[in-house]
Amino acid sequence: MTTVAAYAAPAAKAPLERTTIERRDVREHDVLIDIQYAGICHSDIHQAREGWGEAIFPMVPGHEIAGVVTEVGSAVTRFKVGDRVGVGCMVDSCRECESCKAGREQYCERGQVGTYNAVGYDGEVTYGGYSQKIVVDEAFTVRIPDGLSLDVAAPLLCAGITTYSPLKRFGAGPGKKVAVVGLGGLGHMAVKIAHALGAEVTVLSQSLRKKDDGLKLGADHYYATSDPATFTELAGRFDLIVSTVSAPLDFGAYLSLLKADGTLANVGAPEEPISLNLFSLIGGGKNLAGSMIGGIAETQEMLDFCAEHGIGAEIELIEASQINEAYERVLASDVRYRFVIDTATI
Template sequence: MTTVAAYAAPAAKAPLERTTIERRAVREHDVLIDIKFTGVCHTDVSQAREGWGKAFFPMVPGHEIAGVVSEVGSGVTKYKVGDRVGVGCLVDSCRECDNCEAGLEQMCTNGGMTSTYNAIGRDGEVTYGGYSQKIVVDENYVVRIPDGLSLDVAAPLLCAGITMYSPLKQWGAGPGKKVAILGLGGLGHIGVKIAHVMGAEVTVLSQSLRKKDDGLRLGADHYYATSDPATFQELAGSFDLIVSTVSAPLNFDAYLSLLKMPGALVNVGVPEESIALNLFSLIYGNKTLAGSAMGGIAETQEMLDFCAEHGLGAEIELIAASEINEAFTRMEASDVRYRFVIDNATI
């Protein structure tokens, strides 16, 4: 066991505070990672405030982890000391079910995936995330960060990047396709970059035009305000694919009207409230309302390699660990462009 410093929420809705946690001893197939940077995801806020249900406390959030290997177990074959690596949203799964064998570990059907934090691992211990100095992870749930990516801008790719890359790839974003990214935040800004490089015609749909210059700079071809009713009239039947990053309940009937026939509205944002939907919005036009949950380990590595090849990283605001609570508050007010990243040397 190793004692490391961390920032944890002691109880639901309580401010995070500096503390210490225990990391397990390195096992045969484990790697010990010195964490250099950790992205701050909206999921961290929701979990620490029990927005998605009962949670485990004290909670150390953080599932956008970038660092350097400092120790490896005797059976490790994929990594060596000094390698630049990342850890995303999961740190274990059953490894035997059809989904795990297909590289869809995030959809494990035998006990579910083990989340990087706020979960009970298969060893019976609570998992703690990246708001800490070090983490121990089985090598099969670690990915390599290519040399072409700086660790600070790579960290948010471990959640935000794969969360956007996976549906864009699955639903065929590319030349000849019109893709809308709903929401230009921590997820959406990376989605714009990826969809643009894939060759799609990209439109940002945002509540206002406040970030229009940023959206166009990041690769969007068009930018519309959803607060303007004329937007829905002008863009009716326009898109092959809409990826919604919004974490608030939407008028899904209105957004489904923006799709071509057939088109898909894929949700990666998770509202805490239930939604309403008139099924005729789907039936007329053979449209699809779908969800997408991250990606597996192999696809996450594919995404990192893709981003490195095209020079894509997150737009970040680097913060000290002492600023985490302020960052949570600012995120809730949409006051970040576009991802907070913790400098873990300050923990």
């Protein structure tokens, strides 16, 4: 075991504080990663404050991890010391079920093992990226291309793949009209990726406050959802809507913006349940879908795509001592567009 410094929430809703944790010794298929940057995801806040249900404490959040390999196990074949790598939202799965064999480990039938706030198949609690080092099986480690700097690459391990996966799955591309609901940590990546895929991109946000940003990021159009005229003007406009917000929406209103056979894909996860009049789906044969990150192969595909198109996250680099302040600013929508921790400051 190796002792490393980390930032942890000691209890639900408690401020995160500096502590130490134990990392396992490197096993034959493991890589030891010197973490250099860790993104702050809204999911970290949901879990640290038990917004999604009972959690495991102390909790070291962080599933947007970028760093460098410093040790490899005896059977490792994919990586060597010095490689630039990333770790996303999961660190293991059964690898035997239909989903795992199809490269969709995120939907593992036995249950994928989260990078933090989870218990691995070995019975050990997982701790995430707000720490100096992490030990991960090479099968759940991805290579960060040289064209991406590690700080802007870190958020791609969640925000990037969470938006890339549904955009690819539901056919965003030339000739398609795609709307992105919300321009935050997830939404700004959805805009960049949808634009790079060749789609016509519209941002739907509560106000026009971030309109200039949205257009610079690649949006063709920008509308305020607080204006009722938006829903009248855009009725039947879109092939695909990707909702990135973590607050309940009027799903009937957003479904009305789809063309026949269009899809509203949700990647944001509100803490509260939603209600839905099924006639808003039946009329027009529309689809209401969900999507959760992507498999390991798709995550690598996303990183390669982003490197090819010069896509990184828009970040605000912070010191570890600013994590609690950053959490409050995320809740206040006061970040453009992803906080990233310089883990050298832990």
